[in-house]
Amino acid sequence: MVKQAKAQSASKSGGDNFTRWLVIGMVVLVVSTGAIFSVVSQKSKANESFASLDGFKVGAAITATVDPANGSGITINTGAVKTIDLWEDPQCPVCNTFEQTNGQYIDDLVRSKKANVVYHVVSFIGDESVSAANAAYCAADEGHYLDFHKAMYLVQPSLENSGFYTTENLVKIGKYAGLTSQSFKDCVTKVSKLDLVKTAYDSMTTYKVQGTPTVFFNGKLWERKNSGFVLDEFTAAFEAS
Numbered sequence: 001m002v003k004q005a006k007a008q009s010a011s012k013s014g015g016d017n018f019t020r021w022l023v024i025g026m027v028v029l030v031v032s033t034g035a036i037f038s039v040v041s042q043k044s045k046a047n048e049s050f051a052s053l054d055g056f057k058v059g060a061a062i063t064a065t066v067d068p069a070n071g072s073g074i075t076i077n078t079g080a081v082k083t084i085d086l087w088e089d090p091q092c093p094v095c096n097t098f099e100q101t102n103g104q105y106i107d108d109l110v111r112s113k114k115a116n117v118v119y120h121v122v123s124f125i126g127d128e129s130v131s132a133a134n135a136a137y138c139a140a141d142e143g144h145y146l147d148f149h150k151a152m153y154l155v156q157p158s159l160e161n162s163g164f165y166t167t168e169n170l171v172k173i174g175k176y177a178g179l180t181s182q183s184f185k186d187c188v189t190k191v192s193k194l195d196l197v198k199t200a201y202d203s204m205t206t207y208k209v210q211g212t213p214t215v216f217f218n219g220k221l222w223e224r225k226n227s228g229f230v231l232d233e234f235t236a237a238f239e240a241s
Contacts, residue, residue, distance in 0.1 A: 049155040049164070050172065056151060058178035059111065061143030071203025072196045073118035074140045080116035082241055084109070085216040087120040087209050090132035090152055091160045098213040099153045101229040107146055115238070119149065122201050122212060128165035131188075133197045135170040138187035139179055147177035217241035 067075045073085065084106065088095040109115040121136045123129035132152060139148035151173050157164040170188050174180070187193065204210075215222040218241045226233055 049157065050176075052154045053151055053173075053176040056147075056154075056176045058144070058147050058176075059107075061178075062110065062146060063143060064140040064145050066137070066140070066196060067118065068199075070118055071120055071207065072199040073120045074137065074145055075116065075118045076110050076145070077113050077116040080113060082114070082238065083116040083118065083216075083218055084238065085118045085120060085207075085219075087122060087204070087207075087212050087214040089122050089125050089129050089212045090136065090165070091125040091129045091156070092212045093156070093158070093160070095213045096153045096156050098229050099150070101231055102234045103150060103153070105231060105235060107150070109238070110146060119145065120200055120203070120209075121197070122204055122209075123197055124201060124204070124212075126161040128161055128163075130194070130197055131167065131170060131191070132165045133200065134191050134193045135174065135188045137193035137196050138184050139174060139177065141187065142179055142181060142184055144174075144178050148174060148179065151177045 062076055064074050064076045065078065067073050067078075070085075086106070088098075106115075106117060110117050119136075121133040123133045136145065136148060136152070139145045155164075155169075155173060167189050171185050174184055174188065207216075217237055220241070222234075222237055224230075224233060224237075
């Protein structure tokens with residue numbers, strides 16, 4: 001009887017081990033399948049995002065400088081009578097809404113040299129904001145900040161820190177925006193502008209900027225009257241500044 005009990009116990013133990021390993025194998029399979037599905041899904045979403053850049057028109061190159069005295073802002077048309085300081089985070093969804101409403105108007109002001117526009121590219125949302133801000137500074141070096149800025153918002157994912165703003169995707173955005181040089185690719189890949197990105201972020205405290213987008217007209221904070229963004233309100237505020 002004792003021997004029989006031991007045999008039954010061993011048999012049960014073996015059965016338990018088999019079941020255990022079967023369950024572990026199933027879990028590994030499910031996790032692996034999920035990981036593969038996630039990667040494929042991310043690539044699919046990325047492709048869908050880039051479809052919005054088909055036919056993207058690149059504008060003429062415009063010289064931009066970085067102003068250390070103004071929080072390392074990317075500055076275009078220094079010396080113009082009117083100045084717009086615009087604070088944005090590349091991942092900020094409200095900044096994207098602002099861009100879709102007022103971006104073309106600001107672009108026209110820059111290209112017609114009617115305003116000195118200072119873009120403060122900050123990065124408080126996360127690491128992807130840092131990478132995207134770095135790429136923005138790289139684009140400014142090569143005269144296509146406006147194009148990169150516009151393209152970056154067109155492909156902005158709906159979720160923050162989704163894994164979209166990778167080095168590969170930022171370089172790809174640059175290609176759509178006319179940035180095909182090795183120097184741009186190296187700048188993005190090596191994160192060469194990290195010091196400027198940090199300075200821009202740190203300057204939020206200096207200028208008491210608590211969120212994005214934030215706009216100053218000639219040094220005065222713009223406090224919009226509407227809960228959303230209205231182009232007529234923005235243009236009126238600029239004209240009155």
